[in-house]
Structure formats: structure tokens, C-alpha cells
Amino acid sequence: MGGDHAPDVIVNGADIARERYPGTSFLLFGDEARLKALVDKRKGLAQVLEIVPAEDAVLAEDKPSYALRRRRKSSMWLAVEAAAQGRADTIVSAGNTGALLAISMFAMRMLEGADRPALASFMPTARGESVMLDLGANLECDADNLAQFAVMGSVFAQILLGLDKPKVGLLNVGSEELKGREEVRQAAAWLRRENSPVSFHGFVEGNDIGAGVADVVVTDGFTGNIALKSIEGTAKLYTQFVRDAFRTSTLAKLGYLFASGAWSKLRIRVDPRRYNGGVFLGLNGVCVKSHGGTDALGFAYAIGVSVDLVRYDYKSKLVEGLARLREITSATETPAASLQATGGTA
Amino acid sequence: MGGDHAPDVIVNGADIARERYPGTSFLLFGDEARLKALVDKRKGLAQVLEIVPAEDAVLAEDKPSYALRRRRKSSMWLAVEAAAQGRADTIVSAGNTGALLAISMFAMRMLEGADRPALASFMPTARGESVMLDLGANLECDADNLAQFAVMGSVFAQILLGLDKPKVGLLNVGSEELKGREEVRQAAAWLRRENSPVSFHGFVEGNDIGAGVADVVVTDGFTGNIALKSIEGTAKLYTQFVRDAFRTSTLAKLGYLFASGAWSKLRIRVDPRRYNGGVFLGLNGVCVKSHGGTDALGFAYAIGVSVDLVRYDYKSKLVEGLARLREITSATETPAASLQATGGTA
Structure with missing residues (x-):
């Protein structure tokens, strides 16, 4: 029942995903009568889909804490619960992001070795696409969080981008080892170790995101959210600039x-639907957040992300990576003191 | 002597600025023989320019602390000193940014009421152009810093964009009052007051930068640097995407x-030279940083920024605004405690 065009887009998206990912079946949570009317029109879908009635729904304006405590009978709560209890392998929602995060954290708990969940997504780049996280789940992050996000992003890119050893970059204000905030430098010091669970590229800067310098770009949720939206805003601005330019003369129109x-072709290359499907990484379960304004094709992409994560065993790979990270971080005695001794400054 | 194409670009830039800003005269610091050869070719410029020999130069790879202590006889140091001591009204350099900041802070000191300098620049937007700061001078900022940057950016926009009451936005992860990091919310609480020295728009998000929602966008130097470079990288990526798209067929090439x-027309609209001229605001003096890779026209724009700041009395306007801000911040008893009482969370 979540998103701007629910439940139509959800049902149509499931119908597309059913054809793309044979063997997938669905639990659909929400207003039984409305859902049944939509599903009954699609015979193939009806055969692999079960409607689970939910009498309530989380609203776009609900605060996360309110949704968590007062929307226990909502379609979102029941769907997350089904995934948390193993009746579903994964949950996909186009609803309220903050509510989905709060409910998922509560119902699924964190995966072993992960302190905080991170919101990850794809970005188009000059070289193809990259994964970026955290895009807003955590406004402040310490070195442990950042290093864990690096492992999460690496496992995610392995599965979704099909890369053996994704290059992981830490977003910073310069590429030199001594640049940047202390937590960023500490996380880099860990990830640079020989026994690191990720293939660490080093620091990347804002312009390296679009250039595709790293396959995975790691940052805190404040910076990541602002960088993501700055990128989206610039893409929109340039589209408008180009359109304006072509309106200036008859020759240009021709x-x-x-x-x-x-x-x-350009539109297909930067089609936001292809980059739909933000994922909360680090939870003990697979939870994918579709854009609220997406269409059926975009929602099918989000479903596809969740199917791949389950099929390629994202959870065990992540637990293994986080355990390897812990060997490094727990062996580090007084990281802050030793870093300061190197004289690192901004 | 600073920048990728010094000293030619500097001399040519001064020659362009001389025609654009009648009444301007120049002190040119650096290698006397090289400068003299260049200046002598330009009669009009030679009449309003004095060469001041400097036997040393700050290198691009010099650390700020090294340049500050060991390059006392460099062209940069002598030029900043001239501006600090009143022999020049302003200093413009295309050299090492960190060194320029360190030397300027040391030689000029801060303006009354300003704790830290901020690097500000223009950005193209859908509605024209905006000012953004801090772009990298301070990796961590508290609420006082952010509120002061708001005043600096507002005065800068008044002069350079010719706006009576520039709308000031604080960069955040959401537009609601209770969203974001504590220092951002505290700064907003101050700027929102009735007797605020700026016309406060509220929070803006990353996508609002390109949309031109605010005339002045304020953030810390870590986030600002990453947002700026993300925007530059995206602009570059889209230019490449458009170029690629037009190479796909003969019809498209036609x-x-x-x-x-x-x-x-599009190229003129987004010409980076038009946005050249980062300014360190908050210093007791006017210090403009040109991009190192700019050409003569870009350098002339940077000179123009510095001329306007001096002509329209930026320093007294800023001192006045900062004094008004201090009335608000000093009257606030226990800001952190009162904010927490409102239950503000991410």
C-alpha cells in the first residue's frame, strides 16, 4: 500500500518480476478487496501470489517512531514481520523510508557484526554503475560504522554488479592519506590492511563518484544523502539546460x-528506474526500498535486487566479511592515539 | 606565480580586468625578469601595474604549514602581506589553496565576530546563480560556525549577486525543522529569529542547490567540498553522455x-570561468582564490570578484551582520538542552 501509485504499481511490478525471475512467488499485503480486483485480472500472477489482508497502512507523513508503535497492523509491519519470521525471503516496499527502516530494524534485528544499517543504491557512472552508501540512515558515523559499510557495499556490489573484487572507495575531501576527518582516516587505516575483507581503493572525492573511480563509494548518511541529491539535482539541471539550448532557434529544433x-538512448542510459531499489544493508534479512514515485518497471527492478540478494546468499557472505573486519578492528589497540602520532591533519 | 599557467594567465587576466574595471591598479609579485617581459608587451597594463620582485614561490605540492613557515619570501606571502598591511586592497591568487588560506589567516587575522574563514563560490542554478560555502576550509563546524557562514554568504551575495535580501538556506537531509544534525538545527534556530541578520529560507537539500531554491547555501567544509565536487563530476558525466548520444548515428551527428x-549558448551558460573566484570569507581582508587551471578570462573574473568586494565595502557590512548575529547567539542560554527538549531526532 506504499508509494505514490499503490497498489497498482506494486501489482504490475510483481507481474513483470514474475516473468523476469521464474520461480519467484509473492505475498501481497494490504487492502484485500482492492488487491484482489487487481490481481484477478492477471492470471499468471494470481497463481504465484497470495494476498495477506492488512487493515491499516503506514502513511507517508507518519514519523518512524509512530509507525513502529502504532501501525502494527499495517501492510508494511506485517510484510516485514513475514520476512523476519521466514515466511518470506525478502520484503520490498515503496512506502515511508524512515518507517520501513525503523520497523525492519526492530523486527529483523541486525546481522552479527553490523552495528547500524546503511541505505545503499546504484549510481550511473562514466564506466557503468557504482554502489553508494550510506544514503541517509545514519547522520553521524564513527570509524567502525564506515568500515562495516565498506564490507556491506562490497558484498552488495559482488552480487548485484557481478564483480569478483569490487574496488571500495571512502568519500573524502582529498585523496592523500592524511586528509579528512578522523573517523574517515581511521576506517581507511583498517581497510588498507593486508587481511582486509575488501579490495580497498583509498579515498575518493565527489567528482570521482560520476567518473566511476570506485565500484563502491562509502560515506556517512548525512554526506551521502546530500551528495546523492546534489547529483540528482545537477542531472535535472543539465537536462533542462540542454532542452533550453535546443529551443533557441529553428535550426536547433531541427x-x-x-x-x-x-x-x-541517453534517456535509457540515465533512466532512474534502472537505479531503483535502495537496500538497507546490515539487517538480519533482506529489505529493499523502492522509490515512492516509481512505475511498475521500476518496482520490478527493486524486486529483482531483492531476489538476487537472496539467491546469491548475501547474508552469509556479509557475516563472513564482517567477521574478517572484526579481526582487524579488535586487534587495533589505541587507533586514535596512533593516528594522531602520525601528525595527520586536514 | 601560482596556478597551472602562471605567470602568463595572471598577466593577461590583469590586462582584461584593467579594461573591465577602470581605476584598478595592480601589484604583481614574482620573478621580475619573466614578469617584466610579459608586462612590457602590454602598454596599457604597464601604466597601472607595478612589479614587486619575489625570489621564491609556493609550490602546488607544498603543505600549508610548510608554505606558512618556509615560504616567507614567496610571491604568495608577499602579496598577502601587502593586502594585510594596506598596500593593496585585495589579493588574488591562482596558487595552492591550503597555503593561501594558512598564510591569509596568519597575516590578515580574522574579522571581528568571525571564528573561522569559509571558502565560498558561485554555482550555476536553474534560476541563475547561487553562492555556496564552506567548500572545504573547515572539515568540522559547530552551530556558531554555520550561523557565521550564513551571514558571510548573505553579505557576499548582496554584493556579488546584487540582491537586497538573499535567501539563505542551510544544507540538510530534509526540510523539516527537526531533521538533521544537532549543529545544523541549532544554527537554524538562531537564524530563524526575528532579529536575524539574514533572510533565512530554512533547510535545503542537495537537489535544491541546482534548482536555485536559496541564493546562499550554507554547510560545513566536508559536506560542501563533496557536494561541490559531486556536482562538478555529474556535470562532466552528463556532458559526456550527451556527446556519446550524438555519436550513435549519422542522423544524430547531423x-x-x-x-x-x-x-x-549552453557552453556559455555553464562556462566554469564565469564561476571562477572562490573567496575566503571572514578574514580581515579580501582574499580571492582563482582555480589553478583557469585561463586569462577566468582570472579576470576572479579579479572582478575582489574588486566588487572592496568597492561595496564587504568588510564593514560583514562586521555589522556578525554583531547582529552575536546578539542572538549570546542571548541563547542553553541551546543544546532546549533543543533536546523538543525531541528533535534524525
């Missing part, structure tokens, strides 16, 4: 028409 | 040619 095939 | 006038 050129635009001639190039319409090129425009379609 | 369309590109037809639209060449439109492309030129």
Missing part, C-alpha cells in the same frame, strides 16, 4: 528532431 | 551540427 534517436 | 549554436 537538430533536436534529427537526434531524437540519440536522446532516447 | 542534428548535433544543426544545433551547434545551441551548444555554444
Whole structure:
């Protein structure tokens, strides 16, 4: 029942995902009568889908704490619970992000070795696509959080981007070892070790995100949220600039028409639906957050992300990576003191 | 002597600025023989320019602390000193940013009421241009710093964008009053007051930068640096995407040619030289940092920024604004405690 176009987009998205990922079956939570009317029109889907009635729904304006305590009978709560209790392998929602995070943390708990969940997503780059996290789940992060996010992002990129050893970069204000905030430098010192569970590229800067310098870009949720939205805003601004430029003369308009095939290709390349599916990593379960404004195709992509994470055993891979990280961090005696001794400053 | 194409670009830039800003005269610091050869070719410039020999130069790879202590006879040090001692009204450099900041802070000191300098610059937006700060001078900022940056950015926008009451936004992860880090919420609480020295818009998000929602965007130097570079990287990525799209077919290539006038207009609109001239605000003096890779036109823009700041009395306006801010912040008893009482969370 979540998102701007629920439940139609959810049902249509499930129908697309059913064809793309054979063997998948669905539990659909929400208003039984409305859902039944939609599902009954789709025979193939009806055969692999079970409707679970939910009398309540989390609203877009609900605060996370309110949804957690007062929406126990909502479609979101019941769906997360089903995934937490093993009746489903994964939960996908287009609803309220903060509520989904709060409910998932409460119902699923954290995975062993993960202190905080991080919101991860794909970004288009000059070289293909990268994974970026945290995009807003944690406003303040210490070195442990950042190092754990690096492992989460690496496992996520292995599975979703099909990379053996994704290159992990830590977002910073410079690429030199001594630059940046202390927690960032400490996390880098850990990830740089020989027995590191990730293939650490080093520090990356804001412009390296679009260049695709790293396969995984790790940062705190405050910076990550602002960087993500800055990127989205700039993409929108440039699209407008280009459109304006082509409106300035008849010749330019004609050129635009001639190039319409090129425009379609560009649109496909940066289609936000292809990058739909933010994932809360670090939970003891798979929870995928679709954009609230997406269409059925975008929602099917989000379902696809969750299916891949389950099929390729994301949880055990992450537990293993986090255990390897803990060997490094627990062996470090007085990290802050030793770092200061190197004279590292901004 | 600073920047990738010094001293040619500096001399040519001064020559352009001389015509644009009549009444301006120059002190040019550096290698006397090289500078003299360049200046002598430009008669008009030679009449309003004096060469001040400097036997040393700050290198791009110099650490700020090294430049500060060991490059006392460099062109940068002598130029900053001239501005600090009143022999010049302003200093413009295309050299090492960190060194310029360190030397300027040491030689000029801070303006009354300003605790830390902030690096500010212009950004192209859908509505024209905005000012953003801090772009990297301070990796960690408290509420006082952010509120002071708001005043600095507001005075800067008044002068450079010609706005009576520039709308000031604080960069955050959401627009609601209770969202975000504590220092951001505290700064907002101060700026929102009736007797605030700035016209406070409220919180802005990353995508609001490109949309031009605020005339001034305020953030800490870590986030600001990453947001700025993310924006630059995305602009570059989209330029490449558009170029690639037009290479896909003969028809598209023809369309590109037809639209060449439109492309030129677009290029002018986003010409980075028009946004050249980062300024260190909050110093007891005017110090403008040009991009190291700029050309003569870009350097002339940077000179123009410094001329405007001096002509429109930026220092007294800023001192006045900071005094008004201090009335608010000093009257606030226990800001952190009272904020927590409202139950503000991420």
C-alpha cells in the first residue's frame, strides 16, 4: 500500500518480476478487496501470489517512531514481520523510508557484526554503475560504522554488479592519506590492511563518484544523502539546460528532431528506474526500498535486487566479511592515539 | 606565480580586468625578469601595474604549514602581506589553496565576530546563480560556525549577486525543522529569529542547490567540498553522455551540427570561468582564490570578484551582520538542552 501509485504499481511490478525471475512467488499485503480486483485480472500472477489482508497502512507523513508503535497492523509491519519470521525471503516496499527502516530494524534485528544499517543504491557512472552508501540512515558515523559499510557495499556490489573484487572507495575531501576527518582516516587505516575483507581503493572525492573511480563509494548518511541529491539535482539541471539550448532557434529544433534517436538512448542510459531499489544493508534479512514515485518497471527492478540478494546468499557472505573486519578492528589497540602520532591533519 | 599557467594567465587576466574595471591598479609579485617581459608587451597594463620582485614561490605540492613557515619570501606571502598591511586592497591568487588560506589567516587575522574563514563560490542554478560555502576550509563546524557562514554568504551575495535580501538556506537531509544534525538545527534556530541578520529560507537539500531554491547555501567544509565536487563530476558525466548520444548515428551527428549554436549558448551558460573566484570569507581582508587551471578570462573574473568586494565595502557590512548575529547567539542560554527538549531526532 506504499508509494505514490499503490497498489497498482506494486501489482504490475510483481507481474513483470514474475516473468523476469521464474520461480519467484509473492505475498501481497494490504487492502484485500482492492488487491484482489487487481490481481484477478492477471492470471499468471494470481497463481504465484497470495494476498495477506492488512487493515491499516503506514502513511507517508507518519514519523518512524509512530509507525513502529502504532501501525502494527499495517501492510508494511506485517510484510516485514513475514520476512523476519521466514515466511518470506525478502520484503520490498515503496512506502515511508524512515518507517520501513525503523520497523525492519526492530523486527529483523541486525546481522552479527553490523552495528547500524546503511541505505545503499546504484549510481550511473562514466564506466557503468557504482554502489553508494550510506544514503541517509545514519547522520553521524564513527570509524567502525564506515568500515562495516565498506564490507556491506562490497558484498552488495559482488552480487548485484557481478564483480569478483569490487574496488571500495571512502568519500573524502582529498585523496592523500592524511586528509579528512578522523573517523574517515581511521576506517581507511583498517581497510588498507593486508587481511582486509575488501579490495580497498583509498579515498575518493565527489567528482570521482560520476567518473566511476570506485565500484563502491562509502560515506556517512548525512554526506551521502546530500551528495546523492546534489547529483540528482545537477542531472535535472543539465537536462533542462540542454532542452533550453535546443529551443533557441529553428535550426536547433531541427537538430533536436534529427537526434531524437540519440536522446532516447541517453534517456535509457540515465533512466532512474534502472537505479531503483535502495537496500538497507546490515539487517538480519533482506529489505529493499523502492522509490515512492516509481512505475511498475521500476518496482520490478527493486524486486529483482531483492531476489538476487537472496539467491546469491548475501547474508552469509556479509557475516563472513564482517567477521574478517572484526579481526582487524579488535586487534587495533589505541587507533586514535596512533593516528594522531602520525601528525595527520586536514 | 601560482596556478597551472602562471605567470602568463595572471598577466593577461590583469590586462582584461584593467579594461573591465577602470581605476584598478595592480601589484604583481614574482620573478621580475619573466614578469617584466610579459608586462612590457602590454602598454596599457604597464601604466597601472607595478612589479614587486619575489625570489621564491609556493609550490602546488607544498603543505600549508610548510608554505606558512618556509615560504616567507614567496610571491604568495608577499602579496598577502601587502593586502594585510594596506598596500593593496585585495589579493588574488591562482596558487595552492591550503597555503593561501594558512598564510591569509596568519597575516590578515580574522574579522571581528568571525571564528573561522569559509571558502565560498558561485554555482550555476536553474534560476541563475547561487553562492555556496564552506567548500572545504573547515572539515568540522559547530552551530556558531554555520550561523557565521550564513551571514558571510548573505553579505557576499548582496554584493556579488546584487540582491537586497538573499535567501539563505542551510544544507540538510530534509526540510523539516527537526531533521538533521544537532549543529545544523541549532544554527537554524538562531537564524530563524526575528532579529536575524539574514533572510533565512530554512533547510535545503542537495537537489535544491541546482534548482536555485536559496541564493546562499550554507554547510560545513566536508559536506560542501563533496557536494561541490559531486556536482562538478555529474556535470562532466552528463556532458559526456550527451556527446556519446550524438555519436550513435549519422542522423544524430547531423542534428548535433544543426544545433551547434545551441551548444555554444549552453557552453556559455555553464562556462566554469564565469564561476571562477572562490573567496575566503571572514578574514580581515579580501582574499580571492582563482582555480589553478583557469585561463586569462577566468582570472579576470576572479579579479572582478575582489574588486566588487572592496568597492561595496564587504568588510564593514560583514562586521555589522556578525554583531547582529552575536546578539542572538549570546542571548541563547542553553541551546543544546532546549533543543533536546523538543525531541528533535534524525
